[in-house]
Amino acid sequence: MAEEAKWYVVHTYSGYENKVKANIEKSVENRGISDLITDVRVPTEDVIEKKGDAEKVVKRKVFPGYVIIKMIMTDESWFIVRNTRGVTGFVGPGSKPVPLSDEEVERMGVETIRMAAIDFTVGDEVSIKSGPMEGFSGKITNIDETTRKVNVSVSMFGRETPVEIDYTQVERIN
Secondary structure (H helix, E strand, O other), X not given: OOOXXXXXXXXXXXXXXXXXXXXXXXXXXXXOOOOOEEEEEOOEEEEEEEEOOEEEEEEEEOOOOEEEEEEOOOHHHXXXXXXXXXXXXXXXXXXXXXXXXXXXXXXXXXXXXXXXXXXXXXXXXXXXXXXXXXXXXXXXXXXXXXXXXXXXXXXXXXXXXXXXXXXXXXXXXX
C-alpha cells in the first residue's frame, strides 16, 4: 500500500483504555485488516508509590482516557475504531481525525523516529555551512549523539574558539 500508517489518538471512557485496545486488536484479527491498523497502544510509565516504608513500582497510564493507534485512515478502519465499545471518538476537529506529527509522536514517547547516524568522527576537518558561524572551518572536538550537536574548534582572531552547533550545519572538508 502506498499510503503510510500514521498515529491517531482516540478518546475512550475513563478506565476502558485496555479493554478498547483489546477490542480493536480482536476486530483487526477477525477482519484480517492488520495492514490498515498496525499498532494499538496505551502509553504507560513506571511510577514508584510509597506506602509507609514500603515502595513499589506500578504502571500508570500516561494519558488516561486515550488510546493511540497507528493506522491507515480509510472508511473501513475509521468505522471499526469509531464503533468499538468504549470509544467516544477520534481526537481532532469535527469528523476528520488528525494524525500526530512526528514531533508529537517522539515527545509522547510512543515511537522513536530513527534519525540518520552522525557521519563524523572527532578530529574531522569541517566547514560550517549555515548559521551565525557560516563560512568558518575547524576541527570536530566532540560529538553528542543525544542532542545531535558537534563541538568544533574554530580559529577566530588568531585563537581557537569552541563552538557547539547542530551536526546538519557542518560538512566534511575533503
